[in-house]
Amino acid sequence: MEKLILINNITKEYKMGKITVPALNGIDLEIAAGDFIAIMGPSGSGKSTLMHILGCLDTPTSGDYILNSEKVSAMKRNKLAAIRNREIGFVFQTFNLLPHLNIQKNVELPLMYSGLGKKQRIRQARKVLDEVGLSDRLRHKPSELSGGQRQRVAIARAIVNEPAIILADEPTGNLDTTSGNDILGIFSELHSQGHTIIIVTHDKAVADRADKVISLVDGLISNGNIS
Amino acid sequence: MAISLKENISIGFSDFWSRKIRSIVTITGIILGTMSIIVVLSLVNGINQQTLKWMMERGGLTKITVSRNWEYQSETDQKNYFTLKEFYLIRSLLPEAAYFTARISRNFETTYADNRFRSSVSGVLPDFKYIEDWDVSEGRFLSEFDLKNSTDVICIGSKVKEELFGNKQAVGQFITVADKRLRVIGVMEHRYMKGGNIGNENALSYMNRWCYIPLSTMINKIRNQDEIYSISLKSHTVEEASLLREKLEAIILNLRRNEPVFNIESAKEEAAQMEENAARFQLIFFLISAISLFVGGIVIMNIMLATIQERTREIGIRITVGARRRDIFLQFLVQTVVVTSLGGVLGIVFGLSILNLVGKYLDIQLIANGMMIGVALLVSAGVGLIFGISPAIKASKLNPVEALRYE
Ligand SMILES: Nc1ncnc2c1ncn2[C@@H]1O[C@H](COP(=O)(O)OP(=O)(O)OP(=O)(O)O)[C@@H](O)[C@H]1O
Numbered sequence: 001m002e003k004l005i006l007i008n009n010i011t012k013e014y015k016m017g018k019i020t021v022p023a024l025n026g027i028d029l030e031i032a033a034g035d036f037i038a039i040m041g042p043s044g045s046g047k048s049t050l051m052h053i054l055g056c057l058d059t060p061t062s063g064d065y066i067l068n069s070e071k072v073s074a075m076k077r078n079k080l081a082a083i084r085n086r087e088i089g090f091v092f093q094t095f096n097l098l099p100h101l102n103i104q105k106n107v108e109l110p111l112m113y114s115g116l117g118k119k120q121r122i123r124q125a126r127k128v129l130d131e132v133g134l135s136d137r138l139r140h141k142p143s144e145l146s147g148g149q150r151q152r153v154a155i156a157r158a159i160v161n162e163p164a165i166i167l168a169d170e171p172t173g174n175l176d177t178t179s180g181n182d183i184l185g186i187f188s189e190l191h192s193q194g195h196t197i198i199i200v201t202h203d204k205a206v207a208d209r210a211d212k213v214i215s216l217v218d219g220l221i222s223n224g225n226i227s
Numbered sequence: 228m229a230i231s232l233k234e235n236i237s238i239g240f241s242d243f244w245s246r247k248i249r250s251i252v253t254i255t256g257i258i259l260g261t262m263s264i265i266v267v268l269s270l271v272n273g274i275n276q277q278t279l280k281w282m283m284e285r286g287g288l289t290k291i292t293v294s295r296n297w298e299y300q301s302e303t304d305q306k307n308y309f310t311l312k313e314f315y316l317i318r319s320l321l322p323e324a325a326y327f328t329a330r331i332s333r334n335f336e337t338t339y340a341d342n343r344f345r346s347s348v349s350g351v352l353p354d355f356k357y358i359e360d361w362d363v364s365e366g367r368f369l370s371e372f373d374l375k376n377s378t379d380v381i382c383i384g385s386k387v388k389e390e391l392f393g394n395k396q397a398v399g400q401f402i403t404v405a406d407k408r409l410r411v412i413g414v415m416e417h418r419y420m421k422g423g424n425i426g427n428e429n430a431l432s433y434m435n436r437w438c439y440i441p442l443s444t445m446i447n448k449i450r451n452q453d454e455i456y457s458i459s460l461k462s463h464t465v466e467e468a469s470l471l472r473e474k475l476e477a478i479i480l481n482l483r484r485n486e487p488v489f490n491i492e493s494a495k496e497e498a499a500q501m502e503e504n505a506a507r508f509q510l511i512f513f514l515i516s517a518i519s520l521f522v523g524g525i526v527i528m529n530i531m532l533a534t535i536q537e538r539t540r541e542i543g544i545r546i547t548v549g550a551r552r553r554d555i556f557l558q559f560l561v562q563t564v565v566v567t568s569l570g571g572v573l574g575i576v577f578g579l580s581i582l583n584l585v586g587k588y589l590d591i592q593l594i595a596n597g598m599m600i601g602v603a604l605l606v607s608a609g610v611g612l613i614f615g616i617s618p619a620i621k622a623s624k625l626n627p628v629e630a631l632r633y634e
């Protein structure tokens with residue numbers, strides 16, 4: 001079966017003046033469409049760096065990233081923007097909502113960059129907000145919501161354009177156990193709907209649900225597949 | 228794909244409102260700049276229109292006047308006046324002129340019974356009333372018969388009438404001027420220029436103190452000499468005025484051996500000159516406004532740069548969900564233009580609302596028009612467009628990962 005994501009000996013170095021900080025030291029990875037992948041590892045091991053590369057927000061120092069049989073490094077900037085817009089949904093630990101927009105507007109944002117008309121945008125945004133159980137909060141600002149609710153808005157925003165891949169970098173890191181479990185439930189649900197999910201987590205329980213767990217240590221994958 | 232302009236403008240507005248105080252501070256320079264554009268353009272326009280109105284009041288654009296050139300000092304002894312013969316010669320050489328008059332003026336005390344009034348009495352031709360566009364309000368003006376026969380008649384200004392006769396009938400009465408008894412045959416229309424008050428005196432009120440008698444009466448019975456220092460004429464149309472002036476000048480130079488003893492001025496050419504001067508004046512003030520707008524633009528650019536710094540994270544988020552460089556660039560450029568245009572609109576509104584105040588202070592009516600409003604709007608939007616570019620480029624080039632890490 002054709003792999004959705006192929007990562008080939010990727011490295012990433014950050015240059016800080018004269019010092020170069022290695023963040024990824026040669027990562028190989030294959031992810032099939034529909035996979036539920038958990039990435040684990042200690043702080044500073046390169047999890048976020050890897051996620052940024054997967055999300056086409058950052059470029060590796062060396063190595064290849066092939067997405068949907070296309071070399072990401074060969075893509076033009078606008079193509080990358082289109083991929084971020086349509087193929088990938090990103091969920092962050094800190095939610096990253098726009099504070100001065102209400103939650104419906106926040107969720108409309110990716111559709112705006114897709115060039116969708118206002119009516120359709122509103123319909124789509126309301127639909128996904130309904131799916132995450134927030135249809136009664138459309139006009140609220142993010143600051144008026146709890147952490148769990150904010151993360152649900154962020155998920156709604158990530159899925160509103162129906163991307164194949166959902167990337168979540170410690171989505172429950174800022175949440176208490178109960179709301180964290182709610183959020184994880186949503187990811188399971190999305191997985192069962194066919195989304196490919198890649199989630200960075202410290203939670204063993206999450207890892208147990210995953211098809212595959214990738215352990216990162218010092219920018220390297222430390223073990224193979226766990227079924 | 229991408230965000231439409233309309234959408235960008237609405238983002239620009241909501242950004243503006245969510246940062247009201249800063250936005251207002253940001254656009255102060257633009258407000259002042261556009262305000263000064265409106266005020267200065269209206270002022271120059273007002274002055275222009277006032278001068279034009281003045282010219283219309285004084286006979287219109289077809290009028291040509293000959294008067295002594297006070298800067299000319301004769302080395303040869305060219306006469307600085309015309310004799311009556313010369314005047315008629317000049318007139319006969321310019322049959323295309325519509326109206327012609329010579330004028331000899333002198334100050335005299337006019338008396339009626341016990342009332343006295345010092346007036347300027349002019350000997351003129353009947354054409355005078357057409358040249359000045361000024362008729363009598365009672366009685367009649369001087370006629371060809373009066374001129375031919377040097378009749379002892381006089382037309383008096385409204386002020387002269389008021390001072391000598393009060394409310395009594397003036398036409399038909401005799402007044403004394405330089406020991407001569409003259410019959411009042413007409414009272415001139417009262418002259419008053421709307422909006423033309425200088426202090427508490429109207430710009431035209433001096434005319435109401437004048438009196439008119441036939442030129443022949445002045446020459447033969449009062450002055451006993453025919454030194455004519457001033458000639459006025461009119462062409463049939465405004466288009467003909469320049470040519471008529473040129474011909475007149477050639478004739479007069481010929482009479483005075485090419486010495487510039489006289490000034491020959493055409494109202495039309497003066498109006499053109501005046502408009503040219505006003506345009507120059509306007510340009511200078513426009514440059515001053517431009518400097519204040521430039522400073523305003525620099526201020527806005529810096530505030531936008533600071534705003535973008537503050538909104539780094541937002542930019543990172545927008546890039547994450549699919550914004551292209553162009554989208555970010557346009558978002559901030561449009562926002563800057565929205566901000567400066569709003570400043571422009573406020574500047575225009577404030578500018579228009581203080582026009583009357585400034586006008587009262589300077590005692591000149593300031594007249595705005597749509598063109599000025601358009602210019603002010605374009606200029607304010609243009610400032611945003613120019614000074615918004617560099618912040619917008621900076622925003623569009625942010626690295627998304629670093630932008631997302633920004634606290
Ligand atoms: N912009 C940067 N500049 C310099 N070094 C960086 C930068 N981003 C990450 N690093 C370094 O790269 C390494 C990997 O960082 P990364 O954020 O990927 O770790 P992580 O596994 O996500 O950690 P955490 O669990 O704390 O989020 C770290 O040593 C970090 O200091």
Ligand SMILES: [Mg+2]
Pocket residue numbers: 047048049169
């Ligand atoms: Mg991390």
